[in-house]
Amino acid sequence: MNILIDIAGACVLLYAVVTFPRNVRKGRALRAEAKAKAPVNIDPAKYGLVPAAELDKHFAGPDPEADAVAAAALAGDWRQAAAYLAGAGRDWDLRWYRLGILTHAAAEDDAWLKAWRTEYPGDPSAALVHADALLEVASNVRGAKLAKHTTAEQFEGFHRLLAEALPACQEAARMSPEDPCPWIAQISVALGLGWSNDDFRALWAQITARAPHHFGAHMSALQYWCAKWRGSHELMYAFADQAAAAAPQGSLLPVLRLQALMEHAFRDRKAPVYRQPFVQAAVDATLDAVAWAPAGHHRLPTVRHLLAEALFQTDRYAEAVEQFKAIGGYIGSPPWTYSANPVKAFVFARTNTFVAWEKAGRPAAPPRGHSLGY
Numbered sequence: 001m002n003i004l005i006d007i008a009g010a011c012v013l014l015y016a017v018v019t020f021p022r023n024v025r026k027g028r029a030l031r032a033e034a035k036a037k038a039p040v041n042i043d044p045a046k047y048g049l050v051p052a053a054e055l056d057k058h059f060a061g062p063d064p065e066a067d068a069v070a071a072a073a074l075a076g077d078w079r080q081a082a083a084y085l086a087g088a089g090r091d092w093d094l095r096w097y098r099l100g101i102l103t104h105a106a107a108e109d110d111a112w113l114k115a116w117r118t119e120y121p122g123d124p125s126a127a128l129v130h131a132d133a134l135l136e137v138a139s140n141v142r143g144a145k146l147a148k149h150t151t152a153e154q155f156e157g158f159h160r161l162l163a164e165a166l167p168a169c170q171e172a173a174r175m176s177p178e179d180p181c182p183w184i185a186q187i188s189v190a191l192g193l194g195w196s197n198d199d200f201r202a203l204w205a206q207i208t209a210r211a212p213h214h215f216g217a218h219m220s221a222l223q224y225w226c227a228k229w230r231g232s233h234e235l236m237y238a239f240a241d242q243a244a245a246a247a248p249q250g251s252l253l254p255v256l257r258l259q260a261l262m263e264h265a266f267r268d269r270k271a272p273v274y275r276q277p278f279v280q281a282a283v284d285a286t287l288d289a290v291a292w293a294p295a296g297h298h299r300l301p302t303v304r305h306l307l308a309e310a311l312f313q314t315d316r317y318a319e320a321v322e323q324f325k326a327i328g329g330y331i332g333s334p335p336w337t338y339s340a341n342p343v344k345a346f347v348f349a350r351t352n353t354f355v356a357w358e359k360a361g362r363p364a365a366p367p368r369g370h371s372l373g374y
Contacts, residue, residue: 006227042351049354050329052347055220056114058312060303060333066098070105081105085125096216097298099132106133107140124175128182131168135188138162151314157270162192187220191229200224213251215299218243222256226263236260244285252299254289257282258306262335265313274313283310285306287319291368305333312349318365324350 044051065084072080081102088095106113106129113133116126138161166189173182183206190200200221207217225231226238240256247253261282265273286307293300304323311320331346333335339345356361 007372018133042354047354048325048352052343054329055343055346056330056332058332058343059301059330060305061328061330063101063298065362066101070101073102073105074109076115077113078112081112081129082116082123082125083127085257092211093215093217094298095179096184096214099128100216103132103136106130107136122175124172124179127168127172127175128179128185131165131172131182132185134161134165134168135185138165138192139188146174158192162189165189177261178210180214183207183210184214184217184220187217187224192226194230197230200230213243213247213253218253218256219259219302222259222263227267228263233264236263242283250289250292252286252289252293252297254282254285255303255306258286258310259334261310262306262338266335266338274310279314280312283307283314283316286310287368301327301330302333305331306335308353309335309349312353315356316355316359318363320353321357322365324353 069080069084085095085098085102088098110133113126113129116123117130120126138158165188169182169185169189172185173179176182183203186203189195190203195203204221207214207221211217222236222239223229225236227233227236231239237257237260240260243256244254257278260277261273261279264271286303290300290303290307293303303325308320308323308327309316311323331342336342336346
């Protein structure tokens with residue numbers, strides 16, 4: 001009997017000797033896996049960042065003048081709105097940007113716009129705001145959900161308003177033949193009504209004849225050439241490459257390649273989109289463009305958001321840190337607005353950027369732009 005007990009004890013000891021190291025390794029692996037899956041957190045205040053709860057989901061960046069003009073318009077002061085739009089002069093992209101501010105206000109409450117049009121029915125700027133406001137309302141009626149989650153009633157209202165907006169855009173174009181903005185507004189009609197590639201190219205010719213390097217027009221046109229609308233990845237990248245290559249020094253159009261990457265990544269979530277051979281050069285070109293741009297340029301916030309995402313995705317954390325700091329507390333811009341939870345998407349990228357930067361020893365970003373003698 002004692003012999004059997006001794007044998008059993010030996011077996012237990014042998015089992016423990018064999019399995020204990022294996023269980024230790026398994027336990028470590030499970031703990032490591034759990035740690036990897038655990039949310040990564042940082043203290044935003046430590047880096048001078050805006051906490052998640054205070055992030056602004058509506059705007060790409062601060063613009064006190066635009067806020068004041070919109071508030072005045074909604075209070076009934078259309079004259080301030082008219083002066084704001086006129087103040088852009090022949091800077092057609094600035095005019096398009098300011099038009100967006102007024103369009104958003106008119107879609108919320110158009111009483112001030114109706115008063116403007118009543119007092120000055122022949123004003124091309126008032127006609128332009130009216131046309132673009134119809135497109136904004138059409139977009140609101142359709143909603144931002146995928147087609148399969150959009151009702152027939154929403155589509156009916158959307159298409160009806162687009163059909164109404166087209167002649168309004170054409171009227172604004174006749175009233176101000178040199179202005180590209182009424183033509184750019186028609187890109188939304190082309191998207192919604194499914195214009196053919198040839199019809200869109202004819203529209204694009206009208207736009208580029210008036211403003212060949214218009215930032216807002218190119219960003220809108222890229223949507224048309226996306227696979228989700230009327231194009232493909234190949235057509236989208238070709239459009240972005242051509243526009244970026246032809247852009248004059250000082251233009252922010254190199255960011256089109258990053259916009260194309262983002263569109264591709266959101267459509268093919270498992271594809272190694274940011275590992276394509278041209279990506280690093282596209283990021284560098286956009287960094288250089290940002291370094292050249294004036295500090296208060298109205299398009300810088302939009303560009304910085306796309307740049308921050310691309311730098312994060314390509315593991316260029318020191319440069320991403322700079323962009324996230326410059327972005328501040330505003331997240332109302334792609335890529336974050338493409339997410340069902342923009343705050344979560346932004347905080348994830350920002351947090352992991354700063355964690356990786358800390359692990360690397362807080363390296364400084366390499367100098368660019370003027371400091372490189374360009």
